[in-house]
Amino acid sequence: MKHLIKPIAILFMLSLLFSMINPALGTAYTLGWDLVDSGKHLDWGGSTKYQNDFNYSVNTWNNYKSGVIRKDSIIYLKDVTISDITLKNNDAGETDGDNKTIKFNTFNIDPMNTTRRRNVCAHELGHALGLNENPNTGNTMYYKSSDTYTLSRDDKDSYNAAVLNW
Amino acid sequence: MKFNKYILGSILLIGLFAAAVIAFPGIVNPENASSGETQSAMIDGIRVNYLQNSYVIDVENPAELVGDADYVFVAEIEKLTGTAYRFPVMILDEDGKEIEATTPFTEYQVSVIQNIKGDLVLNQTIPLQKKGGISKDNKTYTIPAGDFLPKEGTVYIFLAYAQDDGSLVVSGRNSVIELDKDTDSEMIQKNYDRLRSDSQILTFQKAYENQILRDREHSVSIYDVSKQ
Structure with a gap:
């Protein structure tokens, strides 16, 4: 029995180490659908008055996985159409999987600062990529608009998981 | 070794x-891992397309919900009158052909039984629009994720926004709240005393006392008592 102590101790230490690493990992939240085409691109068309913020958000996602989101062209047919609406309610953005649209609500976005606008744009793009909302603050995919517009560990892990569904 | x-x-x-x-x-x-409400969900045999939204308030917090809405009230749905198709946008179909896409808003006639916030006319038939509804081809329901379409003959709590034209729109997650099951059966018998002890109504009355306001432009409904 004495000779078993050493390997069991090592295995125990490794298990302990792994259990310490695991909570540090993000959580993946995926929708089970996306607007990405068969060539694994999300080509957007249409326009929004928040175009600069939208373009910034495109770069945010593309900086993590290069070249996935592109502007549509004669060669690249649009996979999602962006537009603006005005409605007095409490939502800022909306992604429609069936209609393949992203709509930005000017009533609620107009009063926002740049960071919030970028958060809304990045959030809706995340849905189009197949990410679900995140129930925790500090994530771009948190359901309430916030000052977070960079990708958190959860956002990245969700993106990695969504890519596997493409 | x-x-x-x-x-x-x-x-x-x-x-x-x-x-x-x-x-x-x-x-x-x-x-x-977690997945959203599945796109293969069905209502009465019809597929449901769940809209994904980002909100400007915490839609899980009753104090924020009540604070942001113009009107919070208990009402019975008398009739589903139709569907309005709003915010048209040109998209490409599967063949690359341009087609128009819209968002359905279900139109209801309701009768307000009790005001929690605001002062809408009581016991009169008034219209409201609820974001979400059946598609033009009757093949799909489109509903905001976490939301549902209320049914005729049932009493709910509504959180509504007055629009510039004075109409009422109910929109998004937790914009319609189901009452306790017991209350529902009492409502069928038109016993409105039960409303006093309904846990959901009490929750939203308390939320009104502690409402969290957002700085935004407000409108007044044409069904507000002050407009009568």
Whole structure:
């Protein structure tokens, strides 16, 4: 029995180490659908008055996985159409999987600062990529608009998981 | 030396597992993944398309919900009168052909039984629009994720926004609240005393006392008592 102590101790230490690493990992939240085409691109068309913020958000996602989101062209047919609406309610953005649209609500976005606008744009793009909302603050995919517009560990892990569904 | 093989093998296995979890957390560890309301959900045999939204308030917090809405009231749905198709946008269909896409808003006639916030006319038939509804081809329901379409003959709490034209729009997650099951059956018998002890109504009355306001432009409904 004495000779078993050493390997069991090592295995125990490794298990302990792994259990310490695991909570540090993000959580993946995926929708089970996306607007990405068969060539694994999300080509957007249409326009929004928040175009600069939208373009910034495109770069945010593309900086993590290069070249996935592109502007549509004669060669690249649009996979999602962006537009603006005005409605007095409490939502800022909306992604429609069936209609393949992203709509930005000017009533609620107009009063926002740049960071919030970028958060809304990045959030809706995340849905189009197949990410679900995140129930925790500090994530771009948190359901309430916030000052977070960079990708958190959860956002990245969700993106990695969504890519596997493409 | 014999044990070294075991140790080496164990380290290799654990290392591989750890690498897999780091690379694909949602796949290797299913408990670590979550999927949204499935696009294959059905209502009365009709597929549901769930809209994904980002909100400007915490839609899980009654104090924020009540604070942001113009009117919070208990009302019975008398009739579903139709569907309005709003916010048209040109999209490409599967063949690359341009077609118009819209968002359905279900139109209801309701009778307000009790005001929680605001002062709408009581016991009169008034119209309201609820975001979400059946598609033009009757093949799909489109509904904001976490939301539902209320049914005729049922009493709910509504959180409504007055629009510039004075109409009422109910929109998004937790914009319609179901009452307790007991209340519902009492309502069928038109016993409105039950409303006093309904847990949901009490929750939203308390939320009104502690409402969290957002700085935004407000409108007054044409069904507000002050407009009569």
